[in-house]
Amino acid sequence: MRRLLLMVLIAAACDNGPHPYQWNLPANFPEPIVPADNPMTKEKVALGRYLFYDKQLSGNGTMSCSSCHQQALAFTDGKTTPMGSTGQVLSRNAMNIGNIAYYNYLGWANPLLNTIEEQMLVPMFGDAPIELGMAESVDTILGRFRADAMYRQMFAAAYPGESDPFNIANIVKALGCFERTLITGNSPYDRFEAGDSTAMSASAQNGLMLFNTEKYDCYHCHAGTNFTTAFVSKNTPNAPRDFRNDGIYNVGGMGAYPPNNTGLYGFTAFSNDMGKFRIPTLRNIALTAPYFHDGSAATLDDVLDSYGHGGRLITSGPYAGDGSTSPHRDPLVKPIDITDQERTDIKAFFDALTDMDFITNPEFSDPFQ
Numbered sequence: 037m038r039r040l041l042l043m044v045l046i047a048a049a050c051d052n053g054p055h056p057y058q059w060n061l062p063a064n065f066p067e068p069i070v071p072a073d074n075p076m077t078k079e080k081v082a083l084g085r086y087l088f089y090d091k092q093l094s095g096n097g098t099m100s101c102s103s104c105h106q107q108a109l110a111f112t113d114g115k116t117t118p119m120g121s122t123g124q125v126l127s128r129n130a131m132n133i134g135n136i137a138y139y140n141y142l143g144w145a146n147p148l149l150n151t152i153e154e155q156m157l158v159p160m161f162g163d164a165p166i167e168l169g170m171a172e173s174v175d176t177i178l179g180r181f182r183a184d185a186m187y188r189q190m191f192a193a194a195y196p197g198e199s200d201p202f203n204i205a206n207i208v209k210a211l212g213c214f215e216r217t218l219i220t221g222n223s224p225y226d227r228f229e230a231g232d233s234t235a236m237s238a239s240a241q242n243g244l245m246l247f248n249t250e251k252y253d254c255y256h257c258h259a260g261t262n263f264t265t266a267f268v269s270k271n272t273p274n275a276p277r278d279f280r281n282d283g284i285y286n287v288g289g290m291g292a293y294p295p296n297n298t299g300l301y302g303f304t305a306f307s308n309d310m311g312k313f314r315i316p317t318l319r320n321i322a323l324t325a326p327y328f329h330d331g332s333a334a335t336l337d338d339v340l341d342s343y344g345h346g347g348r349l350i351t352s353g354p355y356a357g358d359g360s361t362s363p364h365r366d367p368l369v370k371p372i373d374i375t376d377q378e379r380t381d382i383k384a385f386f387d388a389l390t391d392m393d394f395i396t397n398p399e400f401s402d403p404f405q
Contacts, residue, residue, distance in 0.1 A: 053196055054079050057213070062221030063230065065261060066269035068137035071151055074209045076216065079194040084214025086190065087207060089402045092180045094121040095169035101159070101211065104130040104167075107400055110320035110391075111218065116331035124165035127296045129331035132317060132324045134220035134394060138261070140268040140275045144329045145299040145313045147277055152212040160204075170204075178202045220319050220394035221261075228388070236388045243385025246378055253368050263318040263389070279312035280366045283347025283359030284328055291364040294355055297330050310364045320394065322387045336383055346371035 057076035059067055070076055087093055088101045099121035105111040111133045117126045128144050141147060142155030149155040159167035170177060181187040182202045194210055195201035225244070227235035236244070247254045257280060259265050265278040279300045285293045293299060293311045300309035313329045327333040333342065342348035346369060347359025359365060374382075394400070 054194065057081055057217070061219060062226060064226075065219065065221050066271045068216055069268060069270050069273055070216065071153065071212075074153060074212055076213050077194065079190070080210045080213040081217055083187075083190045083194045084210035084212070085400075086187075086403055087211055088214055089404055093168060093170070093177060093207070095171070095173035095177070096121055097180075099168060101168075102402065104159075105133050107395055107397075107402070108323075110134055110220070110323040110395055112324045114325070116326055118167075120165050120167040121169045122166045126165055126167065128329055129326065132320060133215060134218055134319055134391075135262045135317060136218060137216040138267050138269055139264075139314075140266050141277070141314050143314070145279060145302065147279075147300065147303055152215050153208050156208050156211055160208075174204060178204075218394075218400060220391045222393045223319065223391040224388040225385070226391075237384055239381045239384035240388040241385075243378075243381035243383070243388075246382055247385060252372060252382075253370075256368055257315045258318050264315045266314050279309070279314055280368075281311040281313075281362070281364045282328075282342070283311075283362050283365035283369050284332070284342065285311060285350070285355055286347065286357035286359045286362035286365075287355050289357060289361070291362040294330070299329070308364060311362070312364075318386065319389050320391060322390050323395065336386060337379070340374060340379055340382065343369065344372045344374045 054077040057078050057080075059076075061067065074080075088105075091097050091100045091103075093100055104113045104118040106113055113130045115130065117128060118130050119125050131144065136142070136152060140150065142149040142152060143158070146155075146158075149158070160170045161168075163171060181191070191201040191206065195206055198206075224235040224240070228241070228244075246252050247258075257265060257278075260267055266275065268275050281291075281299070287293065291310055293301075298310055300312040301307070303309075321327075321336070325335060327336070327339050333339045333348075342359070345360055347362055347365050349358050349360070350356050360371060
């Protein structure tokens with residue numbers, strides 16, 4: 037019945053052509069940048085939501101975008117690193133894609149991916165490792181959608197005037213439009229900043245104060261609207277390239293990182309770029325464990341231990357080393373004497389960055405459920 041109703045609504049929409057998407061942004065959020073060749077429309081957003089949750093998008097029909105980006109976990113997957121559709125394990129932790137519309141670089145350490153549409157091609161067609169595994173199955177995948185009456189109407193509504201709208205470019209555009217709508221900005225912290233003095237506990241307020249002190253220096257990297265310097269908007273379309281080494285590894289005492297996870301160095305081959313990664317948002321951080329680019333920190337306490345030491349100390353194993361002595365460690369990462377009360381307060385502040393509306397918003401949910 038729900039599917040039939042959707043088809044009726046789509047058919048009605050087709051009579052009037054695409055409808056521009058109307059942003060419903062938090063009060064302090066600027067409008068995101070939208071590529072000129074992929075304007076936001078309600079029809080593309082609706083199609084993109086279905087495609088995001090549809091396992092037919094993978095070569096073998098076993099995996100969707102949502103397999104690694106689950107709404108209840110702030111669009112992460114709770115795993116150290118994800119597994120692709122063919123069973124290959126990825127080397128990077130699944131990123132929180134809330135507010136993805138505002139990033140100037142997509143992915144953990146690729147300086148070449150500047151838009152959602154560009155980044156999307158990596159999980160779609162990458163083969164080292166395979167994620168969605170679409171490379172050898174494009175015709176099969178397009179055939180699946182073309183054979184579905186609901187999708188025939190949705191593609192026609194999203195791309196009117198095209199005799200055959202079933203192509204990868206249109207799938208990418210629809211997914212990009214949907215992902216740009218994944219805005220998160222109604223946490224207790226946001227309500228507190230808007231003037232509700234009761235929105236955060238006293239402990240969380242103290243944690244916010246500590247966050248912004250020179251002792252902790254968190255605010256230098258986790259800055260602004262999205263708690264990251266990797267931020268652009270329609271008002272500020274340019275931002276500096278800001279990748280940082282947090283001293284998570286110091287293999288061999290010379291600052292090396294595990295060979296499959298060298299960060300920006302993997303693209304530039306400049307020694308000073310070893311271990312540099314994009315700064316992730318802290319929004320919904322209480323829901324997005326495990327942490328770091330490779331998911332190697334199981335809890336927020338592990339993360340705080342690493343920063344408290346001024347870099348992570350690994351005492352045994354193939355990646356043993358003291359990150360605090362790494363020659364590539366960012367100077368802002370320095371030892372911090374964290375008291376038990378301060379740890380409690382900072383974690384309370386992190387909890388206050390959880391946006392419950394975001395993880396329960398039906399507009400972002402699985403339409404097949």
